[in-house]
Each structure stands twice: as structure tokens, then as C-alpha cells.
Amino acid sequence: MTDRIRVLHVDDDPAVVEAATSALEQAHCGITVETETSVADGLERLDSGTFGCVVAGYDLPEQTGVEFLDAVRKRAPDLPFVLFTSEGSEAAASDAISAGVTEYIRADGGAEPYARLAHTVVDAVERTADDIEYTQSTRRERAIEELHTTARAFMRATTEDAVAQITVDTARTILNMPANGVHFVDGDSLYPVAWTERVEDFLGTPPVFEAGESLAWQAFETGEAQVHDDITSIPGGYNPETDIRSEIILPLGDHGVLLVGSCETGAFDETDVTLAQTLSVHATAALNRLDRDHQLREEREFIDQALDTLDDLFYVVDTDGSLRRWNERIPEVTGYSHDEIDEMSVSEFFPGDEHETIASAIHETRTSGRVTVEAEILTADGERIPYEFSGSRLTDTDGAVSGTVGIGRDISQHKAYEQQLERQNERLDEFTSIVSHDLRNPLTIAEGNLELARTECDSDALDKVSRAHERMRALIDDLLAFARAGETATDLESVALADIVEECWQSVEDERATLVVEDNRQIRADTAKLRRLLSNLIRNSVEHGSEGAQMSADGDADQFGGGVTVRVGVIDGMDQHGFYVADDGPGIPDDDRQQVFEGGYSTGESGTGFGLKIVQRVAEAHGWTVTATESEAGGARFEVTGLDPA
Structure with missing residues (x-):
């Protein structure tokens, strides 16, 4: 039972009022009686406060108690009303009952009428409270059940405007809130997107709320619901002249607000607020889902666009062998339409003799995680095109294989x-x-005959023949090296530059030369070809540097100190990576630095002119570049660049 009960007693008989007040206040310590002597004053008092029960006499100034009852029922249909009068008749009682009186009691009828009055008032208030609670509970349960049905409509909505309209319709029909509307945010404004006809009756077209100028914006910005029994008493209202009195303002997340209004003060109880909040939660969830769907569509469109720009085929193969996803390149290459591809299995894109290869590759991908295989695809026109396929295993959240991407x-x-x-x-x-057999064989015969000739005679001419043979054999060796240097470098491995340099130095070491390895690095190269390149560069530095030192020793000053120093180091710049071989010999004139790589060019009598040409061919076989320049000591420096960064 309510702890405090305010009773309004309207009667112009002071004795009746005094006795009734005393009985009521003694019957329940929480009862407070307020009195008026006329219907007009009673209605004014009723409009200014909240009462638990009304007690009135029948014969009142200007109007009867039944007429007063009729006015009360128009204001508060459920408010208990007890007609307590010393004058009555069967006609008066009938009128009161027809008008919906809660109880009719004769002040002069029976024993202790005031005690009966007190008991009747307390009982009526309790029963009314129970009825109201039951009615609210039933209404809440029914509304929540209907809201769950509406939630399915929210989930089927495909646009934000559709969600707004469902929200407005639900508030009107299920929650019995005829004046409501939804505003969505756009920049610094809240724009109306859906509203009921009753809103137009009150306001016309709903206004746009700019940032900071309304209670609606305040609720949206703070994310906190607002419930106002009389917005005319609240500062910050949008329109002080509005007919709206009560208002519920509920934020819809980052999307906007739901506004519910009434022209009556205190129009919304806790049940109304709870149901409206439940509706706003459903609407917000639907709007969030649309946002996520929109973001997912944008991300997928972006990914699809990126994949469609590839020149390569992109595909995702399901566990059943069908294509789950593919880029635009697949129909372009194969000649099949998207609808046809959707119905095809992976094996149908390959000729029969490739089926086993593809099936094995898919199996290996799912077991080992990654595989690369070459196979020819078969187009719709019957053309076979060689492709290299790189696939990786796909797994679900539980780690189970869900397909292949490649x-x-x-x-x-x-x-x-x-x-x-x-x-x-x-x-x-x-x-x-031809070089190794057809030339070396006759040369070997010639060398053999030369030795026989030496046994028969001693002639300087035979020495010239011997030197010619040596020259021919050097040319044959360099021609073979030159031919093999042009082959593509396919047997690549990681090798240490310093280790290869030391090996090469053993074959060209000269007592007049010194080797200095200034740096080291790992290089991916064909080891045999790299060894040939470094041997030729080091030999070039030793031979030409030593010749320069000998020439200096024959002159007036020993410019090179009687020997040559060969330095090997790495090149690590912003734009190029590689290594160099440099010496402190006589160097290469500017005009000859490009010419030294031409076949047959040599400055020495014993040179074949193929040493540096072989260096260039080996570098090109690796995708490198070799250039000749001047060392810090003024000698020759050969730079090999184009290597991948370490």
C-alpha cells in the first residue's frame, strides 16, 4: 500500500468535513486530507496536485457531487471517488453508480459511517494501486512481446530511413505514443527523417536542431536519455511557445535521437520510459548493423577492386573443389562467364593430363600449408596457357581447413x-x-710436332711458334670462359664475399702484390661464376698494377713502391648495393674505361682481351652492372652493383 495518501474532500458542511477528516487520519497515519467547499475549487486543487482519492458530498454549491464526479473522471479515469453524503435517494445513488463512482456511502446511514468512510478510502486506494500495477505490468509484458516481433522487422530493414519509420510506427501503435519522431545527425545538425501526423498537428514540419540549441542535441551529444514532465520549466528548450509539455528524448547511439511528446504534463510513467528505451535499443542495434554492413560492403568493394587490378589470377577454392571467390582476371583469361565459373569445379579449368597435378597440389597445400606448381589452364576456346600457381591453406577459427587461396x-x-x-x-x-675439341686437338698435335722439331734443330723461330701456341691456348680457354659466362645464373646460393676472394687470391697470388679485404657480406650468386668474375678482376689488378710498378722501378722514382695492393670491399648506398675491387696501380685512362669491357681489348702483350669482357658477361647473367672508375689511390677500381640489399 502507498505510504502516503492525499485525500481531497469537497463539501460545504464544516461538521461533516471535520468528522470525516478526523476519521480518515485516525484510520491511517499516512492519510492527509485537503478540503474545498465547491466543485470549482475542488477541480482547481485536483489539477494542481496528485491525489489518491476524492471524497465529495452530493449537494454542493452550484453543482452536484455526481456532476463533480463526471468532471473528475474526464481528468483521471482511475482515481477513486467516494460519494459521502447525508442527503441521498435511490435516484442519486443510481446516478452516482452510472457515472462510475467508486463507492456511495450515506453519512447518516448505519452505525459509524465515518469509520466506514475511512475503511472504504483506504481499501479503494489499495485496490486502485494494485489495478494500476497489474495494468502496467500487463501492458509492459504485452508491449515487450510485440517489440520482439518488431525487432525482426528491424533486422530486415535495409536502409536507415526504413529503421526510422519502423521506430516511429512502433512507438505509435505498440507503445501508444502518438506524437513521436526520429532525427538523424548530419554534421552539426539533427534532421527529421520520420514522424507521426500528431507531430505535424502540434508543430507542422519538425524542425532541424542545430548543435547546442536544443534539448534534443544535448541528449544526442551526451548520450544520456532525458525525461521531462514539463519542458516549459527546463532551460535550453528549442521553442518556449510549444504546446508540448511532457517529452522523452532518447539517443540512438551515434545516429540521432527518438523524440516522444505529449501536450499533458507528467504524461509518461516508468513503464512508458522503459518501453521507449527498449524500442530505442532495438533501433540503435539495427542502425549499427546497417553501419557495419555498409563498412563491410565498402571494404569488400575496395578489396575486389584491388584484386581486379591484378594481372594475375586470384582465387579461393572451397573444400569441395568449387571456387568460392575469384577476381575479374579469371573470366577474362578463361573465357567463362561469372555464372559459369560459379558452377565449375577447379579441375574443369585444366586439361585432363593436368588433373592429377592440380589434385596433388591442392592436397599438399591443405597438408603442408603452401605449395607452388606449374600447370596449363584450358580456356573455353581450348587454348592451353602455362601458369604458375602459388597456393596457401585457409583455416577457420578452430584451425580446421576451410579452403585454399592462391x-x-x-x-x-x-x-x-x-x-x-x-x-x-x-x-x-x-x-x-668446336673450341675444346676441333681447335684443341690440332693445337695439341702442333705442340707435339714442335717438340719433335726442337730435337732436330735449335732455332729462335721455334720459340716464336711456342709463344704462338701459348697464345692460342689462352685464347681458347678465355673463349670457353666467355661463352659459359653468358649462361643464365640459375644455381644461386648465399656465399661470403671474403671467403670467395681468398679462394681466388690463391690462384693469382703474386709476391709483388698484397690483398686487403676491407669488408664482408653475404651474396646470393652462382658460386662458380662469381669465382670467375673475382678471379679475373683480381688478376687484372695484379698483372696491370705489377706492370706499372715495374715500369716505375725502371724509372727515376718508385711511384708504386715495388708492388700493388688490391682492396676488396662492399658498397652500401641509398640507391645501390654491391662490392668493388680496387688497386693502387697506374689506373685506367678516362677514355678507355668503357672500352676495357670490349672483347679483344688488352694493353698487355700476353692478354687475350677477354678477361674484363667475361667479368661483364658474368655480372649481366646475375642482373648486375660492372663499371670501371678510379680508386682513391689513383689506380683502377671496378664496381659491381645491382645486388639485393643485405
């Missing part, structure tokens, strides 16, 4: 290049065969 790269040009290299290598093999 890239397919057209290797037609690579295959054509390989065939071209194969033909070139065949020609090189033919050439080296």
Missing part, C-alpha cells in the same frame, strides 16, 4: 624465354665443343 601467374613469356635460352645453350654447347 595466385596464378602467366608464365608464357618465361617459358618462351626458357626455350630461347635452351636453344642458345645448345648453340653454346656446339660452339664450346
Whole structure:
């Protein structure tokens, strides 16, 4: 039972009022009686406060108690009303009951009428409170059940405007809030997007609320719900002249606000607020879902656009062998439409003789995690195109295999290049065969006959023949090295520069020369070809540097100190990485620095002119560049660049 009960007693008989007040206040310590002597004063008092019960006489100034009852019922249909009068008749009682009186008691009827009055008032207030609580509980339960049904409509909504309209319709029909509307935020403004006809009756077209100028913006900015029994008493209102009195303002997350209004003060109870908040939660969840869906669509469109720009095939293969996803390149290359691809299995993109290869590759991907395989795809027109496929395993959140993702790269040009290299290598093999057999064999015979000739006679002419043979054999060796240097560097491995340099130094070491390895680094290279390149550069520095030192020793001053120092180090710059071989010999004139790499160019009598040409060919086979320049000591410096950074 309510702890405090305010009773309004309207009667112009002071004795009745005094006795009734005393009985009521004695019957319940929480009862407070307020009195008026006329209907007009009673209605004014009723409008100014909240009462738990009304007690009135029948014969009142200007109006009867039944007429007073009728006016009360229009204001508060559920408010208990007890007609307590010493004058009555069956007609008066009938009128009171027809008007909806809670109880009719004769002040002069029976024993202790005032005690009966007190008991009746307390009982009526309790029953009314129980009825109201039951009605509110039933209404809440029914509304919540209907809101769950509306939640499904929210989940089916595909636009923000649709969510706003569902919100407005639900508040009107299910929550019995005929005046409501939804505003969405756009920049620093809240724009109306959906509202009821009753809102237009009150306001016309709902206004746009700018930042900081309304209670609606305040609720949106703070994210806190606002419930006002009389907004005319609240500072910060948008329109002080509005007919709206009560208002519920509920934020819809980052999207906007739901506004519910009434022209009556105190129009919304706790049930109204709770139901409206439940509705706002559903609406906010729906708007958040649309935001996430929109972001996901944008991300997917961005990813699809990025994948479609690839020249390579992109694909995701499901566990059943069908394509789950692919980029635009696949229909462009294969000639199949998207609808056709959607119905195809992976094996249908390959000729029969490749099926086992593809099936094995998919199996290996799912077991080992990654695989690369070459296979020819079969287009809709029957064309076979060689591709290299790199696939990786896909797993779900539990670690189970969910498919395969991969890239397919057209290797037609690579295959054509390989065939071209194969033909070139065949020609090189033919050439080296001629050089090594058809030239070396006659040379060997000539050298043998030369030795026989030496036993028969002693002539300076035979020494010239011997030197010619040596020259020919050097040329043959360098021609073979030159031919083999042009082969593509395919047997790549990581080697230490210092280790290879030391090996090369053993074959060209000269007592007049000194080796200094200034730095070290790991290099990915064909070891045999790198050894040939470094040997030729080091030998070039030793031979030409020593010749320069000897020439200086024959002159007036020993410019080079009687020997040459060969230095090997690394190059690490912003734009280039590599290594160098430098010496402190006589160097190379500016005009000859490009010419030294031409075949047959040599400044020495014993040189074949192929040493540096071989260096250039080996560098090119690795994708490197070799240049000649001047060392810090004024000698020759050869720089090999284009290596990948360490």
C-alpha cells in the first residue's frame, strides 16, 4: 500500500468535513486530507496536485457531487471517488453508480459511517494501486512481446530511413505514443527523417536542431536519455511557445535521437520510459548493423577492386573443389562467364593430363600449408596457357581447413624465354665443343710436332711458334670462359664475399702484390661464376698494377713502391648495393674505361682481351652492372652493383 495518501474532500458542511477528516487520519497515519467547499475549487486543487482519492458530498454549491464526479473522471479515469453524503435517494445513488463512482456511502446511514468512510478510502486506494500495477505490468509484458516481433522487422530493414519509420510506427501503435519522431545527425545538425501526423498537428514540419540549441542535441551529444514532465520549466528548450509539455528524448547511439511528446504534463510513467528505451535499443542495434554492413560492403568493394587490378589470377577454392571467390582476371583469361565459373569445379579449368597435378597440389597445400606448381589452364576456346600457381591453406577459427587461396601467374613469356635460352645453350654447347675439341686437338698435335722439331734443330723461330701456341691456348680457354659466362645464373646460393676472394687470391697470388679485404657480406650468386668474375678482376689488378710498378722501378722514382695492393670491399648506398675491387696501380685512362669491357681489348702483350669482357658477361647473367672508375689511390677500381640489399 502507498505510504502516503492525499485525500481531497469537497463539501460545504464544516461538521461533516471535520468528522470525516478526523476519521480518515485516525484510520491511517499516512492519510492527509485537503478540503474545498465547491466543485470549482475542488477541480482547481485536483489539477494542481496528485491525489489518491476524492471524497465529495452530493449537494454542493452550484453543482452536484455526481456532476463533480463526471468532471473528475474526464481528468483521471482511475482515481477513486467516494460519494459521502447525508442527503441521498435511490435516484442519486443510481446516478452516482452510472457515472462510475467508486463507492456511495450515506453519512447518516448505519452505525459509524465515518469509520466506514475511512475503511472504504483506504481499501479503494489499495485496490486502485494494485489495478494500476497489474495494468502496467500487463501492458509492459504485452508491449515487450510485440517489440520482439518488431525487432525482426528491424533486422530486415535495409536502409536507415526504413529503421526510422519502423521506430516511429512502433512507438505509435505498440507503445501508444502518438506524437513521436526520429532525427538523424548530419554534421552539426539533427534532421527529421520520420514522424507521426500528431507531430505535424502540434508543430507542422519538425524542425532541424542545430548543435547546442536544443534539448534534443544535448541528449544526442551526451548520450544520456532525458525525461521531462514539463519542458516549459527546463532551460535550453528549442521553442518556449510549444504546446508540448511532457517529452522523452532518447539517443540512438551515434545516429540521432527518438523524440516522444505529449501536450499533458507528467504524461509518461516508468513503464512508458522503459518501453521507449527498449524500442530505442532495438533501433540503435539495427542502425549499427546497417553501419557495419555498409563498412563491410565498402571494404569488400575496395578489396575486389584491388584484386581486379591484378594481372594475375586470384582465387579461393572451397573444400569441395568449387571456387568460392575469384577476381575479374579469371573470366577474362578463361573465357567463362561469372555464372559459369560459379558452377565449375577447379579441375574443369585444366586439361585432363593436368588433373592429377592440380589434385596433388591442392592436397599438399591443405597438408603442408603452401605449395607452388606449374600447370596449363584450358580456356573455353581450348587454348592451353602455362601458369604458375602459388597456393596457401585457409583455416577457420578452430584451425580446421576451410579452403585454399592462391595466385596464378602467366608464365608464357618465361617459358618462351626458357626455350630461347635452351636453344642458345645448345648453340653454346656446339660452339664450346668446336673450341675444346676441333681447335684443341690440332693445337695439341702442333705442340707435339714442335717438340719433335726442337730435337732436330735449335732455332729462335721455334720459340716464336711456342709463344704462338701459348697464345692460342689462352685464347681458347678465355673463349670457353666467355661463352659459359653468358649462361643464365640459375644455381644461386648465399656465399661470403671474403671467403670467395681468398679462394681466388690463391690462384693469382703474386709476391709483388698484397690483398686487403676491407669488408664482408653475404651474396646470393652462382658460386662458380662469381669465382670467375673475382678471379679475373683480381688478376687484372695484379698483372696491370705489377706492370706499372715495374715500369716505375725502371724509372727515376718508385711511384708504386715495388708492388700493388688490391682492396676488396662492399658498397652500401641509398640507391645501390654491391662490392668493388680496387688497386693502387697506374689506373685506367678516362677514355678507355668503357672500352676495357670490349672483347679483344688488352694493353698487355700476353692478354687475350677477354678477361674484363667475361667479368661483364658474368655480372649481366646475375642482373648486375660492372663499371670501371678510379680508386682513391689513383689506380683502377671496378664496381659491381645491382645486388639485393643485405
